[in-house]
Amino acid sequence: MRLTELPYHATAIVRTVEGVGAGDSIAHRLRDLGFVEGEPVRVVAHGPFQRDPLLVQIGFTRFALRRAEAQRVRVDMAAA
Amino acid sequence: MDSALHIALVGNPNSGKTALFNRLTGSRQKVANYAGVTVERKEGRFVAPSGRHIRVLDLPGTYSLAATSPDEAVTRDVCMGRFDGEARPDLLLCVVDATNLRLHLRFVLELQQLGLPMVLALNMSDAAARRGIRIDRERLQQRLGLPVVETVAVRRRGTEALVRQLDAALPQVPPAPAADADLHAQVSRLLADCVSIPSRTARIDDALDRWLLHPSLGLAFLVVLLFVMFQAVFSWATPLQDGIDGAISWLGVQLAAVLPDGALKSLLIDGIVAGVGSVVVFLPQILILFLFILVLEESGYLPRAAFLLDRLMVGAGLTGRSFIPLLSSFACAVPGIMATRTIQDPRDRLATILVAPLMTCSARLPVYALLIGAFIPQRSVAGWFNLQGLVLFGLYVAGIASALLVARVIKSRRKDEAEHALLLELPGYRVPHPFDIAIGLWERALVFLRRVGTIILSVTVLLWLLSSYPAPPPDATGAAIEYSFAGRIGQALHVVFAPIGFNWQICIALVPGLAAREVAVSALATVYALSATADDSAAQLLPIISAQWSLATALSLLAWYVYAPQCISTLAVIRRETQSWRTVGLAAGYLFALAYLASLVTYQLARVLT
Numbered sequence: 001m002r003l004t005e006l007p008y009h010a011t012a013i014v015r016t017v018e019g020v021g022a023g024d025s026i027a028h029r030l031r032d033l034g035f036v037e038g039e040p041v042r043v044v045a046h047g048p049f050q051r052d053p054l055l056v057q058i059g060f061t062r063f064a065l066r067r068a069e070a071q072r073v074r075v076d077m078a079a080a
Numbered sequence: 081m082d083s084a085l086h087i088a089l090v091g092n093p094n095s096g097k098t099a100l101f102n103r104l105t106g107s108r109q110k111v112a113n114y115a116g117v118t119v120e121r122k123e124g125r126f127v128a129p130s131g132r133h134i135r136v137l138d139l140p141g142t143y144s145l146a147a148t149s150p151d152e153a154v155t156r157d158v159c160m161g162r163f164d165g166e167a168r169p170d171l172l173l174c175v176v177d178a179t180n181l182r183l184h185l186r187f188v189l190e191l192q193q194l195g196l197p198m199v200l201a202l203n204m205s206d207a208a209a210r211r212g213i214r215i216d217r218e219r220l221q222q223r224l225g226l227p228v229v230e231t232v233a234v235r236r237r238g239t240e241a242l243v244r245q246l247d248a249a250l251p252q253v254p255p256a257p258a259a260d261a262d263l264h265a266q267v268s269r270l271l272a273d274c275v276s277i278p279s280r281t282a283r284i285d286d287a288l289d290r291w292l293l294h295p296s297l298g299l300a301f302l303v304v305l306l307f308v309m310f311q312a313v314f315s316w317a318t319p320l321q322d323g324i325d326g327a328i329s330w331l332g333v334q335l336a337a338v339l340p341d342g343a344l345k346s347l348l349i350d351g352i353v354a355g356v357g358s359v360v361v362f363l364p365q366i367l368i369l370f371l372f373i374l375v376l377e378e379s380g381y382l383p384r385a386a387f388l389l390d391r392l393m394v395g396a397g398l399t400g401r402s403f404i405p406l407l408s409s410f411a412c413a414v415p416g417i418m419a420t421r422t423i424q425d426p427r428d429r430l431a432t433i434l435v436a437p438l439m440t441c442s443a444r445l446p447v448y449a450l451l452i453g454a455f456i457p458q459r460s461v462a463g464w465f466n467l468q469g470l471v472l473f474g475l476y477v478a479g480i481a482s483a484l485l486v487a488r489v490i491k492s493r494r495k496d497e498a499e500h501a502l503l504l505e506l507p508g509y510r511v512p513h514p515f516d517i518a519i520g521l522w523e524r525a526l527v528f529l530r531r532v533g534t535i536i537l538s539v540t541v542l543l544w545l546l547s548s549y550p551a552p553p554p555d556a557t558g559a560a561i562e563y564s565f566a567g568r569i570g571q572a573l574h575v576v577f578a579p580i581g582f583n584w585q586i587c588i589a590l591v592p593g594l595a596a597r598e599v600a601v602s603a604l605a606t607v608y609a610l611s612a613t614a615d616d617s618a619a620q621l622l623p624i625i626s627a628q629w630s631l632a633t634a635l636s637l638l639a640w641y642v643y644a645p646q647c648i649s650t651l652a653v654i655r656r657e658t659q660s661w662r663t664v665g666l667a668a669g670y671l672f673a674l675a676y677l678a679s680l681v682t683y684q685l686a687r688v689l690t
Binding site (some may be wrong): 025026028029030031032033034035039044045046047049050051052053055056059060061062063064065066069 | 142144146148179180181182184186262264277286289290293294295296298299383386387388390391392394395400465467501502504505506
């Protein structure tokens with residue numbers, strides 16, 4: 001599933017970041033920020049308008065990602 | 081080049097590089113708790129205990145050498161030795177936040193591929209210890225192959241170990257990870273071997289974010305916060321202002337008593353005391369505004385406000401990243417426009433630069449406060465709110481709403497719809513340190529008083545000259561100023577500004593007011609002091625204008641100042657940041673046009689209604 005589909009506060013594991021086209025600098029930056037295979041990730045809040053952006057906890061950091069950015073991240077739900 | 085050791089501070093945003101730089105070199109560069117405070121390289125020097133001279137370069141923070149915005153490109157270019165006029169550093173001082181090694185160490189490994197000697201500073205090691213994070217420094221040092229020291233940049237003795245390390249022999253170039261290595265996996269192994277971390281986040285941050293980022297409560301908190309801020313600017317400042325006001329009047333009276341009549345007396349009393357004094361009165365309001373801004377910057381709340389408002393900003397054709405530059409512009413548009421360097425997309429950046437002057441900067445505060453004080457009655461509305469504070473809030477809202485509209489228009493004129501990321505880090509909350517806030521306020525007060533002492537004083541003296549000469553003919557009937565150069569200029573301009581309700585005195589004040597907005601207040605004070613025919617020149621500006629102007633004129637002038645780009649420094653920084661006179665012309669042109677239009681509508685409507 002995509003990070004945008006992840007239920008609020010559920011923990012998931014990042015599978016991969018998909019680039020949109022070749023040389024997608026946003027995907028590159030997401031990987032630099034720690035969105036890499038095996039990292040636990042959680043959506044901890046969302047913005048007040050159209051539930052955008054998402055606040056994502058990855059590692060020890062919280063990043064605000066727009067839905068279009070979060071779309072690129074494929075995750076697997078962690079076993080409960 | 082000189083023989084000094086040349087070191088560069090590099091690391092992720094908000095890891096405390098600038099705090100460390102300030103501590104090492106005794107500088108006072110701006111620090112705050114959000115990513116992207118430093119947008120250009122800053123140089124400083126210090127002498128180590130051995131007598132060795134060390135030249136330190138503070139660089140903008142970045143997550144990676146794959147730069148995506150102009151500030152990150154500076155860091156990449158300096159590290160690679162490609163920056164014009166800047167030799168490659170002898171040593172990279174990598175600064176990491178010890179509470180967030182998972183993210184920050186990856187960049188350290190990336191930097192190791194550059195083949196430069198490196199030292200790693202585990203900054204905020206006190207905060208890490210408090211959270212129970214234990215770092216085996218020796219082991220980390222061994223595994224990375226470079227010296228590792230703990231630092232606490234915000235504490236006086238927090239950099240002693242670092243200075244000792246820098247004073248020692250230059251360390252060897254650390255081993256570089258393979259070009260295709262999985263740096264994240266290496267970081268995970270390093271953490272597993274050298275660091276023990278009890279919990280991923282500070283619990284207090286989780287709790288605060290639950291409320292402050294709540295879709296409805298969080299937004300309500302933001303609105304209330306801004307509202308309280310503007311109320312406070314008026315209600316807290318009054319006693320202090322009365323004190324300053326009294327002191328200035330006293331000074332005028334004393335001078336009037338001792339000085340002989342003549343040009344000198346007029347220059348001192350009508351020019352300097354009336355003009356400069358009228359601006360100094362607003363110091364308390366400016367300091368209260370900055371008190372709020374500084375506390376917000378230190379607390380880590382600002383990026384959260386950007387998070388809450390991102391969607392609205394995108395709708396208006398800006399980005400959440402525009403929020404911090406725009407918020408800085410409430411203090412002053414100059415640092416605000418410079419802060420746009422953290423915006424990756426050049427067009428988003430240009431749109432932000434163009435609308436930044438619409439944010440109500442602190443230089444407008446004297447103008448607003450004067451007019452509101454003179455024309456808006458001081459009474460409470462609905463038992464809670466002070467009407468003057470409400471009007472001020474309204475003026476700020478007018479600026480913000482106009483900025484959103486203008487951004488919307490700019491966006492509708494551009495074709496490309498390439499996607500640009502937000503990717504904004506929300507830092508941990510921090511309790512602002514009262515001492516740092518006090519220092520920050522002291523510096524703002526100095527900046528303000530320096531402006532008063534230089535630009536405002538000199539423009540005031542110049543205006544006094546223009547308003548006093550040539551002397552009126554012997555058969556003159558009106559006040560002397562009407563026959564002077566300034567009087568004639570004012571009357572000539574009056575033709576243009578009559579439809580928007582400005583009298584010739586305001587027209588005179590607009591001309592020196594081009595230099596800086598507060599100058600308009602001092603200029604009005606001088607003009608009215610000189611226009612006084614009786615010997616009441618020590619009288620204050622506020623009662624004079626409230627007696628002589630119509631409400632429509634006052635409202636029209638308020639509307640004018642929401643838009644008019646009357647600030648040379650802002651136009652100069654737009655030129656510097658965009659390298660384009662065309663953009664400067666565009667900004668000045670559209671802002672003046674809006675100013676005239678807004679004043680025209682306001683004046684004509686107010687005349688009909690009052």
